[in-house]
Amino acid sequence: MRAESTGRRLALMLTVWLALWLGFAGPALALSLPELMGLLAERRSGEARFTEQREVATLSAPLVSSGTLSFEAPDRFVRRTLQPRAETMAVQGNTLTLTRGGKTRQFTLDAAPEMVAIVEAVRGTLTGNAEALQKHFRAQVSGRPEQWSLLLLPLEARLAHQVREIRLDGQRADLRGVTIEMHDGDRSVMQIEPLSAAKP
Amino acid sequence: MPRRRVALGMWLLCMVLGIAWIARAHYSADLSAFLPASPDTQQRVLIDQLRSGTPARTLLLGIEGGDAARRAEASRDLAGHLRESGRFEQVQNGAYDDAAWQRTGAWLLEHRYQLSPNVAPERFTEAGLRAAIDDTLGLLGTPAGAAVKGTLERDPTGELTALVEGLVPATAPRLEQGVWVSRTQPRALLLLTTRAAGADLDGQAAALQALDAAFARWQAQGLVLRVSGAPLFAVQSREKIQREVVELAVVGTLVMGVLLTVAFASWRALLVAFLPVASGVVAGIVAVSLAFGTVHGITLGFGSTLIGEAVDYAIYYLIQARAGAARGGWRHWLAEGWPTVRLGLLTSVCGFAALVFSGFPGLAQLGVFSVAGLCGAAACTRWVLPVLMPAGAAGSRLRQRLGAAGWRAVRRLPALRWPLRALGIAAAAWLAVHHAAVWRGDLASLSPVSAAAQALDASLRDDLSASDARLMVIAQGASRDAALQAAEAAAPRLEALAAEGVIAGYDSPARLLPSAAVQDARRAALPVRAELARRLDAATAGGPMPAARLAPFLDDVDAARRAPPVTAEGLRSTALGPVVDALLFQGSGAEAPWFALLPLTPSADRRLAVEQVAPALHGLPGVQVLDIKQQLDRLYGRYLHEALLQALLGAAAVVLLLGFYLRSARRLLAVCEPLLFAVLITLSGLAALQLPLGILHLVGLLLVVAVGSNYALFFDQLQVTGNVDDDTLASLLLANATTVVSFGLIGCSSIPALSAIGQVVAPGALLAMLLSACFGRPPR
Numbered sequence: 001m002r003a004e005s006t007g008r009r010l011a012l013m014l015t016v017w018l019a020l021w022l023g024f025a026g027p028a029l030a031l032s033l034p035e036l037m038g039l040l041a042e043r044r045s046g047e048a049r050f051t052e053q054r055e056v057a058t059l060s061a062p063l064v065s066s067g068t069l070s071f072e073a074p075d076r077f078v079r080r081t082l083q084p085r086a087e088t089m090a091v092q093g094n095t096l097t098l099t100r101g102g103k104t105r106q107f108t109l110d111a112a113p114e115m116v117a118i119v120e121a122v123r124g125t126l127t128g129n130a131e132a133l134q135k136h137f138r139a140q141v142s143g144r145p146e147q148w149s150l151l152l153l154p155l156e157a158r159l160a161h162q163v164r165e166i167r168l169d170g171q172r173a174d175l176r177g178v179t180i181e182m183h184d185g186d187r188s189v190m191q192i193e194p195l196s197a198a199k200p
Numbered sequence: 201m202p203r204r205r206v207a208l209g210m211w212l213l214c215m216v217l218g219i220a221w222i223a224r225a226h227y228s229a230d231l232s233a234f235l236p237a238s239p240d241t242q243q244r245v246l247i248d249q250l251r252s253g254t255p256a257r258t259l260l261l262g263i264e265g266g267d268a269a270r271r272a273e274a275s276r277d278l279a280g281h282l283r284e285s286g287r288f289e290q291v292q293n294g295a296y297d298d299a300a301w302q303r304t305g306a307w308l309l310e311h312r313y314q315l316s317p318n319v320a321p322e323r324f325t326e327a328g329l330r331a332a333i334d335d336t337l338g339l340l341g342t343p344a345g346a347a348v349k350g351t352l353e354r355d356p357t358g359e360l361t362a363l364v365e366g367l368v369p370a371t372a373p374r375l376e377q378g379v380w381v382s383r384t385q386p387r388a389l390l391l392l393t394t395r396a397a398g399a400d401l402d403g404q405a406a407a408l409q410a411l412d413a414a415f416a417r418w419q420a421q422g423l424v425l426r427v428s429g430a431p432l433f434a435v436q437s438r439e440k441i442q443r444e445v446v447e448l449a450v451v452g453t454l455v456m457g458v459l460l461t462v463a464f465a466s467w468r469a470l471l472v473a474f475l476p477v478a479s480g481v482v483a484g485i486v487a488v489s490l491a492f493g494t495v496h497g498i499t500l501g502f503g504s505t506l507i508g509e510a511v512d513y514a515i516y517y518l519i520q521a522r523a524g525a526a527r528g529g530w531r532h533w534l535a536e537g538w539p540t541v542r543l544g545l546l547t548s549v550c551g552f553a554a555l556v557f558s559g560f561p562g563l564a565q566l567g568v569f570s571v572a573g574l575c576g577a578a579a580c581t582r583w584v585l586p587v588l589m590p591a592g593a594a595g596s597r598l599r600q601r602l603g604a605a606g607w608r609a610v611r612r613l614p615a616l617r618w619p620l621r622a623l624g625i626a627a628a629a630w631l632a633v634h635h636a637a638v639w640r641g642d643l644a645s646l647s648p649v650s651a652a653a654q655a656l657d658a659s660l661r662d663d664l665s666a667s668d669a670r671l672m673v674i675a676q677g678a679s680r681d682a683a684l685q686a687a688e689a690a691a692p693r694l695e696a697l698a699a700e701g702v703i704a705g706y707d708s709p710a711r712l713l714p715s716a717a718v719q720d721a722r723r724a725a726l727p728v729r730a731e732l733a734r735r736l737d738a739a740t741a742g743g744p745m746p747a748a749r750l751a752p753f754l755d756d757v758d759a760a761r762r763a764p765p766v767t768a769e770g771l772r773s774t775a776l777g778p779v780v781d782a783l784l785f786q787g788s789g790a791e792a793p794w795f796a797l798l799p800l801t802p803s804a805d806r807r808l809a810v811e812q813v814a815p816a817l818h819g820l821p822g823v824q825v826l827d828i829k830q831q832l833d834r835l836y837g838r839y840l841h842e843a844l845l846q847a848l849l850g851a852a853a854v855v856l857l858l859g860f861y862l863r864s865a866r867r868l869l870a871v872c873e874p875l876l877f878a879v880l881i882t883l884s885g886l887a888a889l890q891l892p893l894g895i896l897h898l899v900g901l902l903l904v905v906a907v908g909s910n911y912a913l914f915f916d917q918l919q920v921t922g923n924v925d926d927d928t929l930a931s932l933l934l935a936n937a938t939t940v941v942s943f944g945l946i947g948c949s950s951i952p953a954l955s956a957i958g959q960v961v962a963p964g965a966l967l968a969m970l971l972s973a974c975f976g977r978p979p980r
Contacts, residue, residue: 056340058352059744063337084334095804101318101335103695105365106704106803108665110383111372162346186345
């Protein structure tokens with residue numbers, strides 16, 4: 001009886017504790033975009049390794065590449081592909097610098113609105129810039145802070161004609177994956193492994 | 201008497217012929233007349249560009265008002281109408297989805313093996329093919345893949361991508377709703393190039409009218425069109441100069457008319473007094489038109505300054521002939537007055553003759569105009585006025601009072617000698633200290649474009665990223681092909697600068713029109729079909745793209761091996777023709793070399809200086825870096841230096857002539873002292889008022905010396921003869937008053953070139969008169 005009572009009490013306490021804990025965490029279940037952005041904005045800079053796999057209908061095998069990603073708030077983002085060939089894409093403010101095949105070229109980002117949208121999907125997420133995201137996409141957040149998912153649907157018709165959706169997955173302030181679904185069925189899946197993270 | 205009739209008849213004939221010629225003469229209003237006639241290579245390119253290059257034909261448009269969607273709609277509609285009008289070579293608004301650009305895309309695809317910078321023998325080896333195909337496939341599955349996908353089978357090595365990447369400019373306007381928009385304000389943007397040449401102002405004016413007409417519909421709906429660019433400035437300047445020249449002439453004539461009417465109280469005398477002025481203006485315009493082919497608007501405006509000097513001749517004649525009426529009227533004047541007028545004329549001509557030899561056509565025009573104009577006015581006074589009014593003009597009571605007041609002043613003024621001398625010395629000292637800051641004017645200060653218009657221009661240029669190309673590389677060659685080869689030699693060095701981030705990018709005509717040697721080398725790099733097929737099989741083995749699907753690639757390479765070279769004519773069938781024509785052109789002059797221009801785009805966060813680029817291009821024959829702003833400043837510096845030298849020579853000639861006439865060092869000194877001090881005090885006064893002084897102020901100073909020498913000579917005569925009659929003094933005062941008033945009017949002009957002369961001569965002539973009176977010994 002006593003043992004039983006103790007056991008039940010323990011179970012009850014555990015339940016209450018769990019309920020309390022869950023109750024506390026409850027609102028986080030319905031993680032909102034501003035909350036997610038606030039979480040992401042805490043991180044001012046970061047570096048990561050990525051592996052990307054692309055499935056293209058016309059090709060008999062997927063394309064695989066890998067390299068590093070780095071970002072620095074408010075507006076710098078660099079994607080350095082190391083395999084299979086060295087290639088760098090650096091975005092700073094409104095300037096895109098592309099180094100490919102031994103040549104370096106600069107472009108003005110906003111001269112091509114589709115390019116701005118794609119860049120903002122990643123840069124806006126990394127820096128927690130909800131305004132930049134919502135300018136180009138309808139954004140839907142799901143999951144918990146520990147495991148969230150951000151679905152971006154292009155607003156502009158020209159971009160929607162190319163890109164059906166972009167999905168970003170992450171854990172707290174870390175971006176862990178980017179999936180781009182093209183309109184024609186091709187897709188690119190990028191997996192991200194954080195290397196270091198500067199403290200907020 | 202018959203001989204005098206002949207003189208009158210000859211004069212009438214000359215006037216009629218002159219006016220007929222003037223009606224048919226060509227007039228220009230661009231600033232290029234103020235650019236040197238014998239420039240070095242950099243200056244020649246710059247001048248060719250300013251005079252007839254694409255910058256001289258480019259208009260920048262901004263559409264404001266309404267909402268973004270309306271502005272975008274207006275931009276597309278306006279662009280469509282302007283293309284249809286046929287008056288514009290290029291109409292760009294950011295929308296590249298029309299038929300012309302689709303044709304251009306097809307043309308680029310067809311010629312990719314001649315144009316792609318990657319075409320080389322290594323590219324078509326097994327390893328090269330594998331790397332190139334991997335590169336292209338790397339774009340698939342990304343948003344950029346959509347562009348590659350359609351041509352994958354024809355172009356697996358991505359030559360079109362490589363080619364287009366090179367053509368996309370490093371800086372471009374922002375694109376919204378499919379059209380260019382400003383980054384800083386609600387404004388849609390367009391960029392036009394007129395078909396009419398830069399110098400064809402009528403054509404430019406017609407193009408601007410077509411523009412207004414095409415926009416009328418949108419204007420009615422509340423949208424506003426803002427226009428800027430060289431054609432607009434040139435057309436507006438011409439209108440402004442034409443309007444102001446007429447206004448100045450009318451106001452000057454009226455004011456002078458009132459003065460003369462009061463002085464002479466006779467319509468006849470008034471009319472006669474204007475004859476030397478009219479003769480001078482006609483002679484000046486005809487002489488300039490004959491010597492230069494065209495008459496610059498500023499030269500014409502300068503013509504109104506002659507009213508001030510030429511009317512003096514008439515005043516001297518009318519008054520002095522009357523004074524000597526008892527002793528033979530005009531014959532008396534011929535003996536007593538004419539020699540002084542003639543000397544005054546000779547000193548003026550000496551002063552301006554120096555300008556005639558200027559290396560700058562604009563300045564030389566002013567010289568020719570002044571010399572011919574003054575000679576014409578003097579000749580009319582000498583031979584025509586005696587026929588029309590042999591006894592001069594009686595004049596009113598005011599003239600007598602003027603004479604009497606003049607005498608009182610002349611007797612008292614010498615008391616001010618030492619204070620004024622001190623002022624002159626102080627002015628000289630002040631100038632010696634501040635001389636570096638005095639000549640602050642630049643070429644732009646000659647431009648009659650208002651500050652507001654310049655601000656709009658800067659803002660539109662900023663929006664369109666059109667202001668960045670301050671530095672450009674000039675590649676020169678004896679032929680078109682040689683210039684292209686020089687440009688190709690510079691390309692790797694510029695690529696290196698781009699990789700270092702020194703420049704964001706560069707443009708080159710050789711990207712679209714490679715030299716024959718490069719095209720031959722690229723063709724030779726393409727393997728024969730069977731060999732290419734073998735290598736392709738090996739390169740794609742085990743890869744995601746089987747060779748079997750790439751037959752169209754083999755076909756295209758095979759066709760490219762036999763294709764004729766890309767030519768400038770072929771390019772003109774596409775929308776890219778004007779791009780190449782703007783960057784590749786034949787220069788003027790006897791050798792007529794070809795120039796390829798490679799404008800450099802600075803990196804967003806860096807200031808690009810010529811010193812950063814020049815070392816990288818060291819050792820390349822025919823290649824140099826041009827800094828447009830620096831070169832314009834240098835041009836103006838040379839211009840100012842030359843004008844300064846000519847002014848000094850002119851002044852020296854005046855002094856020599858006076859010395860020859862006076863034959864006395866003491867008298868020469870007495871004549872020169874007031875002139876020198878008048879120049880020093882005027883110059884330091886204007887500089888102290890913070891006016892940026894330029895070349896035309898200098899021309900004004902020369903005019904002060906030329907006009908002032910007449911006054912100084914008069915007072916010298918006073919010393920010699922001891923006394924001069926009231927009438928002569930009155931004529932001098934009246935002449936001075938007309939000069940000061942007419943130049944004062946010009947000083948109020950909104951055309952900087954004219955106001956500069958007026959601002960100097962009006963106070964300068966008054967000072968020369970006062971100082972001449974002060975420094976003379978008081979007459980008995």
